[in-house]
Amino acid sequence: HRKCQLSGLWQNELGSLMEIHERSKDRELTGRYLTGVTATSNCIHQVLLQGSWHGPARRVLPTFGFIVTWEKFSNSTTAFVGQCFMDESGQETLRTTWLLWEEVESPKDDWKAIRVGTNVFTRRP
Numbered sequence: 875h876r877k878c879q880l881s882g883l884w885q886n887e888l889g890s891l892m893e894i895h896e897r898s899k900d901r902e903l904t905g906r907y908l909t910g911v912t913a914t915s916n917c918i919h920q921v922l923l924q925g926s927w928h929g930p931a932r933r934v935l936p937t938f939g940f941i942v943t944w945e946k947f948s949n950s951t952t953a954f955v956g957q958c959f960m961d962e963s964g965q966e967t968l969r970t971t972w973l974l975w976e977e978v979e980s981p982k983d984d985w986k987a988i989r990v991g992t993n994v995f996t997r998r999p
C-alpha cells in the first residue's frame with residue numbers, strides 16, 4: 875500500500891478492539907469500539923464511533939479524529955486524535971492521544987472530569 879489505510883480491525887495495548895470504515899467521498903470515519911478496560915462497574919459492550927480523516931487525496935499518512943460516547947455503560951465521552959503510520963513493510967500503526975471527559979455533578983467539580991492518555995493501535999490479524 876502506498877497509503878496508510880484506516881479501514882479495518884484494530885487493537886490497542888489495553889486490549890480494546892476497534893473497527894473503522896473510512897468514507898472517501900465525505901472523509902467521514904464510522905465504526906465500532908469495544909474497550910478492553912472501564913472505570914465503571916457496568917458491563918462493557920461495543921459502542922459506535924464517529925469522526926473524520928484527512929483523506930483520501932494526496933495524504934499518504936493521514937491524521938484523523940473520532941469520538942466515542944460510552945452510551946449506556948458510562949456517562950463519559952472520549953475524543954481520539956492521531957495519525958496513521960506505516961513501517962518499511964507497509965504495516966500500519968495508529969498513534970493516538972485521547973481525552974476522556976466524565977460527567978461530574980457540577981461545574982465546580984469539572985477539575986476532576988478529564989483523563990488523558992495515549993493509545994497505539996495495530997491491525998488485528
Ligand SMILES: O=C(CCCC[C@@H]1SC[C@@H]2NC(=O)N[C@@H]21)Nc1ccc([N+](=O)[O-])cc1
Pocket residue numbers: 886888890909910911912913914944948949950952972974976991993
Ligand atoms: O470507563 C469509561 C468508559 C470506557 C473508557 C475507556 C477508555 S477511552 C481511552 C482508553 N483507551 C481505551 O481503549 N480504553 C480507555 N468511562 C469512565 C467510567 C468511570 C469514570 N470514573 O471516574 O468513575 C470515568 C470514566
